Amino acid sequence: MPVEALQGSLHLRHVLQASIQAFDSDEESFEEGIEMLRAVLPDTMIIAALDLIDREGVMKYKTSWGRHHYEVLGTISTYTVFPHLGAASTAVSSYCTCPSFAYAVLISENHLVCKHVLAVYLADRWSRCVVRPIEDDDLLLKFAGHVSP
Numbered sequence: 138m139p140v141e142a143l144q145g146s147l148h149l150r151h152v153l154q155a156s157i158q159a160f161d162s163d164e165e166s167f168e169e170g171i172e173m174l175r176a177v178l179p180d181t182m183i184i185a186a187l188d189l190i191d192r193e194g195v196m197k198y199k200t201s202w203g204r205h206h207y208e209v210l211g212t213i214s215t216y217t218v219f220p221h222l223g224a225a226s227t228a229v230s231s232y233c234t235c236p237s238f239a240y241a242v243l244i245s246e247n248h249l250v251c252k253h254v255l256a257v258y259l260a261d262r263w264s265r266c267v268v269r270p271i272e273d274d275d276l277l278l279k280f281a282g283h284v285s286p
């Protein structure tokens with residue numbers, strides 16, 4: 138990726154994170170946050186993410202040792218979302234196992250995130266995740282793909 142494109146992407150990511158932080162519990166900040174999001178993400182993605190949250194599709198699994206694992210129930214499948222990869226200097230700071238993340242974010246770089254990642258960001262911010270405890274062994278099995286939700 139050229140340097141300018143990388144800087145552009147870092148800037149957009151900063152705007153995205155600022156938008157998420159802008160959301161507070163009152164209605165006014167909700168409108169404001171949505172406006173900010175619309176500057177960096179398509180309307181359809183924002184609406185789709187809000188819909189996922191409304192349908193209680195964002196699952197947050199908590200292990201006994203305080204680790205979180207996120208899954209989003211999509212229309213055809215369940216996707217695993219890693220909202221914070223923690224690599225500040227790379228173009229991609231999150232990851233989702235859905236096909237559109239691979240195509241639109243990683244390959245064509247058309248989008249910063251997919252609707253599942255956005256849904257996790259917002260649901261976490263609003264405490265709207267469906268929180269479930271999970272045993273460490275089950276988490277390992279989930280990673281291995283042996284457990285369906």
Ligand SMILES: [Zn+2]
Pocket residue numbers: 216233234235236237238251252253254
């Ligand atoms: Zn996704």
